[in-house]
Amino acid sequence: MKHLSALGKYFWKYRVRLGAGILFVALSNYFNVLSPQLMRFIINYVDASLSLTGRQGTGETKGYAILVKKIIAAITGYNSITRVVLIASIIILLLALLRGFFMFLMRQTIIVMSRHIEYDQKNEVYTKYQQLDSRFFKAHTTGDLMNRIAEDVSRVRIFTGPAIMYVVNLLTTIVLSVFFMLQSSVELTIYVLAPLPVLAVIIYFVNSNIHKKSEKIQAALSDLTTNAQESYSGIRVIKSFVQEKAMYHFFARNSEKYRQNAIALARVEAVYFPSIQLLIGISTLFTIMIGGLYYISHEHGVTLGTIVEFIVYVNMLTFPVSAIGLTASMIQRAAASQKRLNEFLDIEPEIKNKPGARSVELEGNVQFGDVSFTYPDTGIKALQRFDLKIRKGEKIAITGRTGSGKTTVAQLLLRLFDADSGAVLVDEHNIKDIDLYSLREQISYVPQDVFLFSDTVENNIRFGKPEASRDAVIAAAAIAGVAGEINGFEKGYDTLIGERGVTLSGGQKQRISIARALIKQSAIVIFDDCLSAVDAKTEQEIMGRLNEFLSGRTSIIITHRVFSLLGFDRIIVLDEGKIAEQGTHEELMKIPEGFYARLYNRQQMGIEEEDAEN
Template identity: 60%
Template sequence: MSPLASLNKYFWKYKWHFLLGMIFIILSNYFRILTPQVTKYVLNTVEVSLQKKSIAADSHIKTHYDPLVRIFINQFTKRDSTFKTRILYCGIMLLVLALISGFFMFLMRQTIIVMSRHIEYAQKNEIFNHYQQLDTNFYKTHNTGDLMNRISEDVSRVRMYTGPALMYLINLAATIGFSVTYMYNENKELTFYVLSPLPILAVTIYYVNTIINRKSDKIQSLLSDLTTNAQESYSGIRVIKSFVQEKAMLGFFEKNSELYRRNAISLAKTEAIYFPSMGLIIGISTLLTILTGGLYVINGSINIGVIGEFIMYILMLTFPVMAIGWTASMIQRAATSQRRINEFLHTTPTVANAPAPVTTTLKGNITFDKVDFVYPHTGIHAIKNFSLVINKGEKVAIIGKTGSGKSTIAQLMLRMYDPPKGNITYDGIDIKQLDLTSLRSQISYVPQDVFLFSDTVENNIGFALEKTTPERIYKAAANAAVAREIEGFPHKYTTMIGERGVTLSGGQKQRISIARALLKEHEIVLFDDCLSAVDAKTENEIIGNLYNYLHSKTAVIITHRIFSLFNFDKIIVLQDGAIAEEGTHRELLERAGLYAEMYYNQQQQEKNAVL
């Protein structure tokens, strides 16, 4: 099945736009196609006038007119109008036909093109919504530039199919249908000679379209690579500049750009075959019309007006026939783009809601039962036989060195991944049975990799809630120990933050991210190594504020540092994905194991930093 078949749901949704558009295209072509017949009558009238003979003298030559044109001509016959009167009224008739045709052409674009914009809008929303449903593993295995290219460039090419391509295709069918019908009714033999070059045109289109389809697919893939290259360079511009790699990155971009350019030029050269071919074939048809038609006039088979009529039909067919290549190219490109879009739309998230998900208010009881987890895209065995019971209101610290599996625990708690072995439950309910939106909305989460939007400070803090108040935002900022610095910004809480928070320091970004989580006021709080970029003094201030904030909440704080001032109910020490030690701060120090070693090393580092 063609990839474009997936667009049928949109055509059904906007069926009235589509149907009315088809009607307007047919009406526009109908009134435009009458022009050659009126012109034929004018030429015949001039011929009769120049030869000074009556129209009755040519009555043996049968001439076909559309019923509407015949009604118009009969008015002259009844009134026995003069030559000048006929020419004048025929000129007015040609103008009226042009205006009517133009009016329906306007309506045609107002329906078909507007429909394509509606489809473009709906399709972008569908893709964006689907992107948000896909799981974390998908984003780790696909480039951002490719995702952006499919929702922008590919959707734009599909719109060219749902709008201009369809419009020109229907217009082509209507123009050819009316023209060939009237030409055939006028003179069958002359029609055959005039249209005989068209089979050559059909073969050319079929051959060139096959090449275009293959090259278009290649170009779209290269464009995604180029977009990804540019997006990564823009995002990592500070790293590029700090390592003085501008020249190297430019060379890499130029290499990808050159490959795209060569393929695009190759496609353009292929498409360039269309228009000269069309021009040549149309020229041959015109010559055949004049040559053969002239012989028929000499033989007395037709009037000279028929030659003018046929030439006008050929000229009317010029653009639609030449547009066959353009339209076919747009359709082929749209099919390629829609195939790329469908690849993602048909991708189902590995993490999804159960058939009947449970929506409940979480109290804060969390249980890990022999959880084992391996990252599917790398094969890293991050968590091994992990079991942990966290009761409502408990404060638990998960400590370990880099790569010990700490952040994986956070990802599993948010159900960014599903463990292949073991179970995770909230208040005795399996996490896979809980509604994803309900689960994540009830956990105040501060990620390890802070992400801030290019928006105001206030909107970044209030991002987690649809509606909030300035007072709540100020309180959250104060608890995160960032209020004083925000007050020092030029526009305070309305200060714009650059993309990914580029205008802020690492510590400021982390604290704004903490404020965002504290604003939610939920029973479960999850902090993933969120104080790595703040100094010791600020860290102590935040911990003091958190101690009051977390009084009755269930809190899981993941860190590589030891917070000795915070009274944790449990401290879990991870090593290579497994629990190495478990206990309170005092118990673990008394054991003189891995935790004690980490604690004393940290104390020594802090002393050295002071010195």
């Protein structure tokens, strides 16, 4: 239950709805418990008036509520037994209607409140997702993250709505019923309620069992969701390697684990609910047997009406008491889910704004000063005492072998990670002192791993600048060399792209991603091997268009190829996180055994062979 205390802020926010809902539950149950008292009066009144059992007297009002006493005083003025019974029956019907009306209001307040809390919680979780850094997402699966915002929040909503409603209903029904039962006959009440301590013991042991099994179910469901999500995303790989059967068996194992845990919980609940019904049945039996004995022996003022009243009370308690198990299950599952949510919401992102971080208008001067960085998850040393100064408007190429640290340079500049030592400066400002939103907003970045949203082509390009016009979108697409292909689509820029761009070729996805970055018109532009999926000829055409766009902008092109058309101011060759070679194209070509010279010569041979084939 301590995990659910985190919901206090929501209950306080919607305290008016919560308070009104509790009041409506109490009123609904108050009008409900009045009906058995009127039934007792009618039976005793008819019994005495017709002398059915030879008993006399109808004026006893012991144990009646004030409202019932006033009703009795009003209707006993009639001499006709039929009229008294008719009026009393109509009043019982009106009480039922009042109870139904307040039940309606109860759901309109408590259940609606739970929907508001669900909305707030999902927004809070989603906002937290956006605040967390890359390291967190590398350590957690997509399926688990989806399960938290969907399944866990849904289980908590069941607590904030139905569970609270059932708890309040249970408490008010038991308190009101027991109070009026004691007012009517203390002795009979004690016998009728005798099974309840047994019920309390059962609830105590079952609840702990339910809690443990609920946590196992949630964990198994996360694994199952992750498995399904990965299968959907990688369906083309699965099919190309003919691994459908293997993936099915993997999913089936996870599904079987979830099934076994769910069945184990269902078995516990299957024993629990019939046990409650048995105890309620015993209470009813005690009412009839002991109440009948008291009535026959004229003890404790028990009448036929008292026995009927107690039977109605016992049956009235059946649902609330039987709902103890259901409510306990709801609360335990919600506690398990809220625990997971609390653990997630308590995570502090490693990459966040420092106190006093400010927005700065970037001009484009970049400096890496003695920067070292090691990836915490793998222990790979990506950069070691890396020094690089880039002046405003310079075009810099960064190349090197796979794993030499090229992408790390871009990620540190965007502050997706923080350097272990050294400093990254932009316009002589340490990027840790710059507001994160301001920093990233002013840098155009095309990642190596292209991601497109399941939306139109236009909206994917405009994602870099939501307020951009259609003309700006077309202009960016033209520079990226993809405008012609978009115009060839049946719906042009309104064409819907499948999830992750599945309906497009690799080259089309990369060029749309480039257009998305270009539309921002940023002072600093970073391309991270973003043309690996296009042929060399198309690549050269795109670079020719980019040359004019990049003029005056600080440009960092991370690549495995050499772009001679761009006329780089400097080319940086990385090896094991250090600068191995540095200079212009001409300077590096003078090092015949150097990495750059060998790369350029191999590439030129490849282009010549391709031209010969064409």
